[in-house]
Amino acid sequence: MFELTKHFKFDAAHTLERCIDAEPSRRIHGHSYRAAVTVRGRPDPVSGMVIDLGLFERLLAEARDGLDHRFLDEVQDLGPATLENLSVWIWKKLADHCPGLSKVGVYRDSEGDGCVYFGPDA
Ligand SMILES: Nc1nc2c(c(=O)[nH]1)N=C([C@H](O)[C@H](O)COP(=O)(O)OP(=O)(O)OP(=O)(O)O)CN2
Numbered sequence: 690m691f692e693l694t695k696h697f698k699f700d701a702a703h704t705l706e707r708c709i710d711a712e713p714s715r716r717i718h719g720h721s722y723r724a725a726v727t728v729r730g731r732p733d734p735v736s737g738m739v740i741d742l743g744l745f746e747r748l749l750a751e752a753r754d755g756l757d758h759r760f761l762d763e764v765q766d767l768g769p770a771t772l773e774n775l776s777v778w779i780w781k782k783l784a785d786h787c788p789g790l791s792k793v794g795v796y797r798d799s800e801g802d803g804c805v806y807f808g809p810d811a
């Protein structure tokens with residue numbers, strides 16, 4: 690069994706209601722994010738691939754476009770733009786057409802933050 694991961698980066702703005710640092714988080718601010726999408730599977734014996742990485746990248750394009758250079762407070766079905774909700778939102782965008790989807794990570798590398806979602810059945 691293999692895990693294949695493809696990353697994509699996106700930059701976006703948001704606000705966030707929180708108990709600490711409430712004032713700065715309530716103001717519109719931006720982050721640079723990195724998503725890491727992982728599929729599990731066995732390579733095709735002929736191609737040697739779990740999924741062609743070029744096709745994998747195309748499958749991720751719609752999710753990236755829905756987040757990159759966007760105001761995340763306005764993204765439909767996201768909710769508060771936390772790393773947790775972003776990872777679930779990306780999972781739901783991919784679940785129907787990404788065979789073997791096993792986990793979605795969303796990271797803010799500049800702040801050392803990261804979150805991994807293993808799907809609704811994990
Ligand atoms: N569990 C989570 N907590 C927080 C999230 C999150 O996605 N999941 N996100 C935020 C805010 O996005 C905040 O802007 C980032 O918080 P923080 O890491 O504290 O960084 P700040 O820019 O607010 O302050 P620094 O001084 O730069 O650390 C908050 N919590």
Ligand SMILES: [Zn+2]
Nearest residue numbers: 703705718720
């Ligand atoms: Zn923030």
